[in-house]
Amino acid sequence: MTIEYEQLPKNDANYVPLSPVSFLHRTADIYPESESLIYNDIRFTWAQTRARCVKVASSLAQRGLGKNDTVSVFAHNTPEMYEAHFAVPMAGAVLNTINTRLDADTVAYIIDHAESKLFIVDRGLWPVLEQALSIATIEPEVILIDDEYADPSEKHTVPMVSSYDDLIEQGDPNYQWSLPEDEWQALSLNYTSGTTGRPKGVVYHHRGSYLMTMGTIASWNVPHMPRYLYSVPMFHCNGWGHAWTMAAKAATVVCMRAFEPRLFFQLLDKHEITHFGGAPIILNMLANAPSDQQRTFDRTIHAMTAGAPPPAAVLQSMNAFGFEVMHVYGLTESYGHILQAAPQLTWQDESLEAQAELKSRQGVRFAMTEAVDVINTDTEKAVPHDGETMGEIVIKGNTLMKGYLKNSVETDKAFQNGWFMSGDLAVIHPDGYIQVRDRAKDIIISGGENISSVEVENVLYKHPAVGEAAVVAMPDEKWGEVPCAFVELKPEEAASEQELIDFCAENMARFKKPKKVVFGALPKTATGKIQKTVLRAQTK
Amino acid sequence: MTIEYEQLPKNDANYVPLSPVSFLHRTADIYPESESLIYNDIRFTWAQTRARCVKVASSLAQRGLGKNDTVSVFAHNTPEMYEAHFAVPMAGAVLNTINTRLDADTVAYIIDHAESKLFIVDRGLWPVLEQALSIATIEPEVILIDDEYADPSEKHTVPMVSSYDDLIEQGDPNYQWSLPEDEWQALSLNYTSGTTGRPKGVVYHHRGSYLMTMGTIASWNVPHMPRYLYSVPMFHCNGWGHAWTMAAKAATVVCMRAFEPRLFFQLLDKHEITHFGGAPIILNMLANAPSDQQRTFDRTIHAMTAGAPPPAAVLQSMNAFGFEVMHVYGLTESYGHILQAAPQLTWQDESLEAQAELKSRQGVRFAMTEAVDVINTDTEKAVPHDGETMGEIVIKGNTLMKGYLKNSVETDKAFQNGWFMSGDLAVIHPDGYIQVRDRAKDIIISGGENISSVEVENVLYKHPAVGEAAVVAMPDEKWGEVPCAFVELKPEEAASEQELIDFCAENMARFKKPKKVVFGALPKTATGKIQKTVLRAQTK
Secondary structure, eight states: OOOGGSSOOOOOOOOOOOOOOHHHHHHHHOTSEEEEEEETTOOOOOHHHHHHHHHHEEEEEEHOOOTTOEEEEEBSSHHHHHHHHHHHHHHHHEEEEOTTOOOOHHHHHHHHHTTTTEEEEGGGGGGHHHHHHHHHSOOOOEEEOOOOSSSSOOOOOOOOOOEEHHHHHOOOOOOOOOOSSTTTEEEEEEEOOOOOSOEEEEEHHHHHHHHHHHHHHHHHHHHSOEEEEEOOOOOSSSHHHHHHHHHHHOOOEEBSSSHHHHHHHHHHTTTTTTTTEEOOOOOOHHTOTTTTTTTHHHSSSEEEEEEEEOOHHHHHHHHHEEEEEEEEEEEETTEEEEEOOOOOGGGGOHHHHHHHHHHHOOEEEOOEEEEEEEEETTTTEEEOOOSOOOOOEEEESSSOOOTTTTOHHHHHHHHTEEEEEEEEEEEEESSSSSEEEEGGGOOOETEEEEOOOOHHHHHHHTTTEEEEEEEEEEEETTEEEEEEEEEEETTTTOOOHHHHHHHHHHOOOHHHHHHHEEEEEBOOOSOOOOOOHHHHHHHH | OOOOGGGGOOOTOOOOOTTTTTHHHHHHHHOOSSEEEETTTTTEEEEHHHHHHHHHHHHHHHOOOOTTTTEEEEOBBSSHHHHHHHHHHHHHHHEEOOOOOOOOOHHHHHHHTTTTTEEEEGGGHHHHHHHHHHHHHHHHHHEEETTSSSSSGGOOOOOEEEHHHHHHHHSSSTTOOOOOTTTTSEEEEEOOSSSSOOOOEEEEEEHHHHHHHHHHHHHEEEESOOOEEOSTTSSSSHHHHHHHHHHHHHEEEEBBBBBBBBHHHHHHHHTTTOOOOOOOOHHHHHHHHOOOTTTOOSEEEEEEEEOOOOOOOHHHHHHTTTTTEEEEEEGGGTTTEEEEOOOGGGGGGGGGHHHHHHSSSOOOEEEOOOOOOEEEETTEOOSSSSSSOEEEEEEEESSSSSSSSTTTHHHHHHEEEEEEOOOOOOOOETSSOOOEEEEEGGOOOEEEEEEHHHHHHHHHHHSSTTTEEEEEEEEEEEETTEEEEEEEEEETTTOHHHHHHHHHHHHOGGGGSSSSSEEHHHHOOSSOOOOOEEEEEEOO
């Protein structure tokens, strides 16, 4: 042992806390005149974006805000929302973005739980906040985002408060921002939507978001100066961390206040977009949009999608538009995507349908993800790579939350034996690709056999008349549980209950076919997740 | 303050030490059948490379080697050298690669200073090692790399020792490698060539090489599965860290035992190389190779070069070959490149000559470099961005050495006031790009004015007859010091002393012109650096 290797301690030059804020400063230094943000007629350069963020950070600091102080933002994907991802941590504070579809009661809960010191709100969301403030115990200062591009119906009257523009005007352009002392310091706070109970506050650290950026660049092959359309809500896992990733690559980021297929296609075209992210519902809406709204592109547009795998039909539409879709997997707790359906060269030789199947799997780990496995939670052993044996996805890596704020019970449940327990059930295929079968709580146990609700849903989606489908467990005297399907048909399409049951029986193991089909609109959470708890209640 | 943000400690799932070894495991998991290494007729896949590395690591561990134990490697760019970059740290030990051109006395010094426990040597270098071992106090176990592709003249007889192949054969394929407990743990030890005195041992840590990889991918835009020709010696800053970077991107790495222009062009062609790195001397040799050895390519081949900026004429040759050259700057102490001449879009409008000038600057920071500045070391203030005021380059970031092994005096000199002091003198241009003027100790002070020896050399290089040039200070009664040029003319070219002095006077401030020109071959160090100390001695 050459013990002197140990006698070289860290110093301020060779050990700098990792923080995604560093990427903004580098890009503003090197490409000051490049366009950073476009929002309708508003255009900023990277020098301007940095200057605005520094001034906002200064105004936060002037108010005494700093380390471990929560700044909540309740807003759409406007430039202010983007800037908050840098301005708030530059002041040392914690960014708490809030889902714009939440109700006043939940917003009040978040304000109190997070101990919000400052609350930045889009004028359009004021009525919800006004009601929330009447419920909450904590009284944060309110700052108004007054978006000129909001719909007239959103321009609510708000009592005298400071505006976001005031933060900029009153900010010191020479404010001495600093990196956190410790890269483990809290960077942001994201409440999970939680289909039952109160939302949990997921805490991100600076190190994690720095590495999320680097790993996303490496594994999504993000080029220099991409043109990115921000269609993923930034309140969702900090927009998958892409606010920081795009700054690191000197991107031009195009903001979108609200998603709408016609506008989306227009923006792709007008701003020569090269990259975007979107939940499957976004891809669905694009695939099903009226053809006079759709556009096709000669160039490749890289799309990242997470959540339920896009059905083959949707993937085919995407190909026709010119989109190269990368299917990814992640959770709020993992800063977003940590697995990707990274394509293999050999896939090119497969049929389009087989390719869609291969690409619909959640895949393999991103560069910053240290380990992912699927384990039998009883034996704690990894499942065989047989594509059949189900287990729980477990994750290890530096893009995992610090924990749930003020909730050591749930934090301890989430971290077990050196793993983060995802709560998702999956199989591993012989090629090592992971495929999610179900949320642990959504699995249907019928006569002692596991039936994945997602598997049944995927078969239903292949039926040409099915628009949306959800399958839940229904109590059954003989089998314990049996699958019950809830289906929303496509407009102007028709199918009978028996027809769909037969279709399932023909396309999967017969014992997995739903015993009942209920037609109608599906209940959803604020983030667009189908509320299976509501459906389960209907089966009882 | 929401103090509960602090009450979420690190655990084994959400905090994993950063180590470049992780990249090999990810790539071997995801792309097991992709080609990792090519060396003459030898070809490995990533699964094979990992398996070989695990077995070598196991053999090291069987010998009791682990944390803070030094494993020296004295070898050319063969697969064994590449594998050592993973196998040695996988066992927890420290990789000490040694310059193949060093003399026995210096190798003996390194063995003793590093306390080498194991010494892996290419058969061709045995005579140097044999002599070194007779001088050194420490007696490491010797392991032989028996390269079948070595020249017959290199096949020296070596007394009975284990071979590298024995390490593989005796290794346990199921050896449980582990990441370091602490990412600050020593990863490698690189001795600087040092033009005077004993070499200093620069210690790298795992965190630094992990981030070097990620930052290189982000800022050199390394694509998925590049095809990389390893022409940079891996003993030099661990081959600029590209051994690890290429593993992270699932590259195919082509090994080259010795650089030779004809072979180089053949390999570029045969293996469809997309990326390589090379010192300016390499680019020079390619530019000046006989035209029947040169080849041009339709595709773009990305070349990284460090050290003296390539003269415009060389850059033009590179363009003609199809090479896109990225000029970078770094030191052994900074793991290699930390600045790059990142091109700006506006440069396209400039003349080719102006572009060469812009690209020849050392540039702006890489994504993982936190801060670089040029400061007046008397006032500790940054110099103005005027392209004229000289100061010392100072660096802050996570790719800086832990320090010099067993040398706290030099370590303390290197780190001052939160900066690493590079010892290089430079200016900052109005666009923020840094340009190196000279090593601090090579500056010529003439009549109180600073003359950059590099600036005079750059002018000399523009003269069509000049092959290589070095300028040093010569004592002068009137001016204190004046520039003296040492010039090696190109074959079959001629120029007189007066002609070169006049050429300099016409192309730069007259007071900077050399007062004397000496013709002849230039003395060089083992790494090919011109030995200015030798030249300075000749002027006295």
